[in-house]
Amino acid sequence: MVTGRGRYTSDHHFDGQVAGHFVRADRAHAKIVRIDIDEAKRLPGVLDVVVGSDLAATGWKGAPAMAFFKGVGGSSVRVPFRTGLAQGRVRFVGEPVALVVAETENIAQDAAELIAIEYEDLPIYVEPGDALASGAVPLHEDYSDNLAFDYEYGDRKSTEPGFAEAAHVVRVTLHAQRISGNPMEPKSCTALYSASDDSYEVCIPTQGAGDIKNSLAAITGMPPEKFKIRSMDVGGGFGVRNEVYPEFLAVMLAAKRTGKPVKWLGTRSETLSGDHHGRGADLMGELALDAKGRFLALRVEWLVNLGAFSSNAGPLINTVAAPTSSAVSLYDIRAVHGRHRLVFTNTTPTTAYRGAGRPNVAYLWERLIEDAAEVMGIDPVKLRRRNLLRKNAFPFKTPTGSSYxxxxxxxxxxxxxxxxxxxxxxxxxxxxxxxxxxxxxxxxxxLEPSGGMGKEQVEIRVASSGKLELYSQAGPSGQGHETVFPVLVADVLGIPDDRVELRYNEPTAPKLVGVGTFGSRSLICHGAALQAAAKEIVEKGKKLAATELEVAPTDVTFDKGVYRVTGTDLTISMKVLIEKRWGEAAHPLDTNIMFDIASAxxxxxxxxxxxxxxxxxxxxxxxxxxxxxxxxxxxxxxxxxxxxxxxxxxxxxxxxxxxxxxxxxxxxxxxxxxxxxxxxxxxxxxxxxxxxxxxxxxxxxxxxxxxxxxxxxxxxxxxxxxxxxxxxxxxxxxxxxxxxxxxxxxxxxxxxxxxxx
The missing domain is CATH 3.30.365.10 (Aldehyde oxidase/xanthine dehydrogenase, molybdopterin binding domain)
Known part of the structure; x- marks a missing residue:
C-alpha cells in the first residue's frame, strides 16, 4: 500500500473497456410514468442505455437478504423484489433508474442529461412511525402495509413477575441516528461477459468473494463457478461492502449487451446516497429493579428504519445477530423480552455497519443503568458491580438462548x-x-457476539517455488490477514513466515465452502481453520519423514520444524519435505480441510x-x-x-x-x-x-x-x-x-x- 502497489477496482483495466454512468431518482417516492432514452441513445459514442424493464426481462431474481429466521406468529421477513434498476416506481432519492454506457465517461454523463423521466409523485415516509401510520401507502405493491418484519425474543411472560414486584422501574427512549459507512473507495464495478462460456468476470470492492458468487448465482440462476470475482484490495469494508448492490447487476447486463468490459466508478455523493446506511433505529428499554438495585427483568423495543428494501444483512443484524445474542450484556438478569419491528421507508436501505447492532444494545443498556442509578441514588459503578456476571458463571446460558x-x-x-x-x-x-x-x-x-456457526474450508498448497500458498474465503479489507495467517501456519510448521503466502479472491483459486470477512470472525474461523490444516500437514509429514528416514511413522516426532527419530540423531526438516520434488501432480503435503467453526x-x-x-x-x-x-x-x-x-x-x-x-x-x-x-x-x-x-x-x-x-x-x-x-x-x-x-x-x-x- 505504502509503495503504491495496492490494486483497487479502478486499477483493473481491460482491452476495449467502456464507461458506465447512472441516472438516479431525484425524488423519494413516485411512479415512473415514462422514460425517454431515444435522444441519449442517438448521441455519438453512446453504446447502450439500460433501464429497469431490460433487467426484468432477464428473469433474474431480486437481490437476496439473510432471512432464514421467523418472527411473530411464524412470519417471515418481507424481501421485496429489487432489480438492478428501478422499474415502475422509485422509492428513495438516489435509487438507480438507468445506466448509460458510452465510449468515455464524459460522453456517458452528457447522454445521461438527455434522458427524460416523467414521474407521478406518491406520499413520502422518512420516519418508520409515519410509514406504519393508519392510511400510509405501502411502498411495495405485494404487501398491504410497510411492516417488513415483526420479531420477538426472550419471554414476555417471564418478565411480568419482575415488573410487578419491582421497587423501581426505569424507562429510556433513545434514537440511534442513521450514518454512512463511507469507505475510502467509493462503490464501483467493472464487469466483463464471455459469450463463449456464458460467464462473468466482476471487479468490485467486497468483504467476501465467495458470498458474492453465491448471491449472483441465486439472482441469475447460473452456477457460482460462472462468476470470477476480482477484489484484491478493498478501501474499507465496515459491513457495507458485503452484498450485491443493484448497480453491479446493471453493469453486468450492460457488459453482456454491448460485448465490452464496462467500468463504473462511483462518486462520493453516490456512496453517501446509494451505499446502504448503518444504524437508524428508535430504542426503548424498561428495567425493573428491586429495593437493593438488583436487576429483575428487562423489556426492549426497537423500531428500525430498514429503508426502502431489505438489504442482505439489514434484517439479520437488527434481530438475531446482536440484539438476541447479546441481550443481557455482562449483567446477571434472567428475565428478558424484546420486540423489534422493521419498517420500510422512502430512504436508502440500511445494513450492517461496524458493530452491526451491538452498539445499540450497549447504548440502551448503559443509559438504563445510568438512569436507574440516579433514580435510586446509587453510585452507578456500585450498581453495575452489584449486577455483574461472575467469572465462574461462564460458560453462561442466557435467557435468550445464547451461550457466552x-x-x-x-x-x-x-x-x-x-x-x-x-x-x-x-x-x-x-x-x-x-x-x-x-x-x-x-x-x-x-459484551458482543463474534465469529459464527457453520463450516469453513481452507486449502494449503505447495507452490513450484517451494512456498506454501494459503487459500481462504477471508480477503482482507484492512485487518492484516496477509500478516497474521502466514504466521499462524508458519509457527505450526516451524518454517519462516516469509515462506508462506495468503492468496485470496483470485479467479483461479480452488472452490471453497465458507463466508467472507465480517462480524469479527476472521481469526476465530479462518485462522483456526488454517491452523488445523497446518497441523494436518505435520501429520502427513510424519509419514513422508518416516519413509525418507526408513523407520515406522510411530517412531517419528516433530518439534520446531524438524522430524526426529526417537532416541537417535536422525532428522529431516519440514522445509526439506516441502521443497522436495516428489514426482506427483500434486504435492503430498497439499491439504484441504473442512473445519467446524464456533462463536465467541x-x-x-x-x-x-x-x-x-x-x-x-x-x-x-x-x-x-x-x-x-x-x-x-x-x-x-x-x-x-x-x-x-x-x-x-x-x-x-x-x-x-x-x-x-x-x-x-x-x-x-x-x-x-x-x-x-x-x-x-x-x-x-x-x-x-x-x-x-x-x-x-x-x-x-x-x-x-x-x-x-x-x-x-x-x-x-x-x-x-x-x-x-x-x-x-x-x-x-x-x-x-x-x-x-x-x-x-x-x-x-x-x-x-x-x-x-
Whole structure:
C-alpha cells in the first residue's frame, strides 16, 4: 500500500473497456410514468442505455437478504423484489433508474442529461412511525402495509413477575441516528461477459468473494463457478461492502449487451446516497429493579428504519445477530423480552455497519443503568458491580438462548476504573469549572457476539517455488490477514513466515465452502481453520519423514520444524519435505480441510472523559480508556489498529455523523462532505488500550473478535460522558450526534427552562 502497489477496482483495466454512468431518482417516492432514452441513445459514442424493464426481462431474481429466521406468529421477513434498476416506481432519492454506457465517461454523463423521466409523485415516509401510520401507502405493491418484519425474543411472560414486584422501574427512549459507512473507495464495478462460456468476470470492492458468487448465482440462476470475482484490495469494508448492490447487476447486463468490459466508478455523493446506511433505529428499554438495585427483568423495543428494501444483512443484524445474542450484556438478569419491528421507508436501505447492532444494545443498556442509578441514588459503578456476571458463571446460558463462552467482568471494570483514575474525577471537574468548562465522565460495559456457526474450508498448497500458498474465503479489507495467517501456519510448521503466502479472491483459486470477512470472525474461523490444516500437514509429514528416514511413522516426532527419530540423531526438516520434488501432480503435503467453526463473545469496559465549552457547544475528548477481552491475541499491533478504527467510527457517530433527510420531500440533506461530518485525527485523544483477555474455550486459538469492540464500547461510554457533563448545565436529555450546535442549543434551552421555572 505504502509503495503504491495496492490494486483497487479502478486499477483493473481491460482491452476495449467502456464507461458506465447512472441516472438516479431525484425524488423519494413516485411512479415512473415514462422514460425517454431515444435522444441519449442517438448521441455519438453512446453504446447502450439500460433501464429497469431490460433487467426484468432477464428473469433474474431480486437481490437476496439473510432471512432464514421467523418472527411473530411464524412470519417471515418481507424481501421485496429489487432489480438492478428501478422499474415502475422509485422509492428513495438516489435509487438507480438507468445506466448509460458510452465510449468515455464524459460522453456517458452528457447522454445521461438527455434522458427524460416523467414521474407521478406518491406520499413520502422518512420516519418508520409515519410509514406504519393508519392510511400510509405501502411502498411495495405485494404487501398491504410497510411492516417488513415483526420479531420477538426472550419471554414476555417471564418478565411480568419482575415488573410487578419491582421497587423501581426505569424507562429510556433513545434514537440511534442513521450514518454512512463511507469507505475510502467509493462503490464501483467493472464487469466483463464471455459469450463463449456464458460467464462473468466482476471487479468490485467486497468483504467476501465467495458470498458474492453465491448471491449472483441465486439472482441469475447460473452456477457460482460462472462468476470470477476480482477484489484484491478493498478501501474499507465496515459491513457495507458485503452484498450485491443493484448497480453491479446493471453493469453486468450492460457488459453482456454491448460485448465490452464496462467500468463504473462511483462518486462520493453516490456512496453517501446509494451505499446502504448503518444504524437508524428508535430504542426503548424498561428495567425493573428491586429495593437493593438488583436487576429483575428487562423489556426492549426497537423500531428500525430498514429503508426502502431489505438489504442482505439489514434484517439479520437488527434481530438475531446482536440484539438476541447479546441481550443481557455482562449483567446477571434472567428475565428478558424484546420486540423489534422493521419498517420500510422512502430512504436508502440500511445494513450492517461496524458493530452491526451491538452498539445499540450497549447504548440502551448503559443509559438504563445510568438512569436507574440516579433514580435510586446509587453510585452507578456500585450498581453495575452489584449486577455483574461472575467469572465462574461462564460458560453462561442466557435467557435468550445464547451461550457466552468466557469473560471476567469484574476484572474489566476494576482495570478500567483504575486506569481512568475514576476517583480523581471530582478534582478534575472542579478545575474545569474554574476554566468555564463542563467536564463529564462516562462508563460503559458491553459484551458482543463474534465469529459464527457453520463450516469453513481452507486449502494449503505447495507452490513450484517451494512456498506454501494459503487459500481462504477471508480477503482482507484492512485487518492484516496477509500478516497474521502466514504466521499462524508458519509457527505450526516451524518454517519462516516469509515462506508462506495468503492468496485470496483470485479467479483461479480452488472452490471453497465458507463466508467472507465480517462480524469479527476472521481469526476465530479462518485462522483456526488454517491452523488445523497446518497441523494436518505435520501429520502427513510424519509419514513422508518416516519413509525418507526408513523407520515406522510411530517412531517419528516433530518439534520446531524438524522430524526426529526417537532416541537417535536422525532428522529431516519440514522445509526439506516441502521443497522436495516428489514426482506427483500434486504435492503430498497439499491439504484441504473442512473445519467446524464456533462463536465467541468479546467484552470490554470503556471509560470516556469529555470537556464542553458551554459558550460555543464545542467539545473535546480528554481521556479514553478501553479495557478489552479479545481472548488470545496473535498480533497486538493489528488488534490495536482494529480497536482504534472502531473507536473512531464510534466517535464519529457520537459527535457528528448523521445521514439526514428532509421529512417532507425525502431529499438527502447530507449528501456531500460539505454536509456530512467525518471524524478527524484531532477528535481522538491518546487512548489507553488494556488487554484483559480471557481465552475462549470454544475455538482452538482461544480467540475472540476485536474488529467491532471500539465502536460498540465507545458509543455508550461517550454518550454517558456527554450527558454527565451536560447535566451540570441542566440538560436532562439530548440525542446524538452531540454537535456544537445541538449542544449549545440544549444548554440555552435548559437555561430558558430554569429561568421560567
Amino acid at each position: 463462552d468466557s469473560a471476567d467482568p469484574a476484572r474489566l471494570l476494576d482495570t478500567a476504573l483504575q486506569a481512568a483514575d475514576w476517583d480523581g474525577f471530582k478534582a478534575r471537574r472542579k478545575a474545569a469549572q474554574k476554566n468555564g468548562k463542563l467536564r463529564g465522565l462516562g462508563l460503559a460495559l458491553f 463473545f468479546p467484552s470490554g469496559a470503556h471509560i470516556a472523559e469529555v470537556e464542553i465549552d458551554p459558550d460555543t457547544g464545542s467539545s473535546a475528548i480528554v481521556n479514553y480508556i478501553a479495557a478489552d477481552d479479545c481472548g488470545n491475541i496473535v498480533n497486538h499491533k493489528l488488534v490495536e489498529g482494529q480497536l482504534h478504527g472502531g473507536l473512531m467510527q464510534g466517535i464519529g457517530q457520537v459527535i457528528g455523523e448523521h445521514i439526514a433527510y428532509d421529512n417532507e420531500s425525502g431529499q438527502l440533506l447530507s449528501g456531500t462532505f460539505m454536509d456530512y461530518f467525518m471524524p478527524k485525527a484531532h477528535n481522538l485523544t491518546p487512548v489507553t488500550l488494556i488487554d484483559c483477555g480471557v481465552p475462549s474455550p470454544f475455538n482452538p486459538l482461544g480467540a475472540k473478535g476485536a474488529g467491532e469492540a471500539g465502536a460498540t464500547g465507545s458509543v455508550p461510554a461517550l454518550a454517558n460522558a456527554y450527558l454527565n457533563a451536560l447535566k451540570m448545565a441542566g440538560v436532562k436529555k439530548l440525542e446524538m450526534p452531540y454537535t456544537p450546535a445541538r449542544v449549545w442549543r440544549a444548554i440555552q434551552d435548559a437555561k430558558a427552562a430554569n429561568g421560567a421555572a
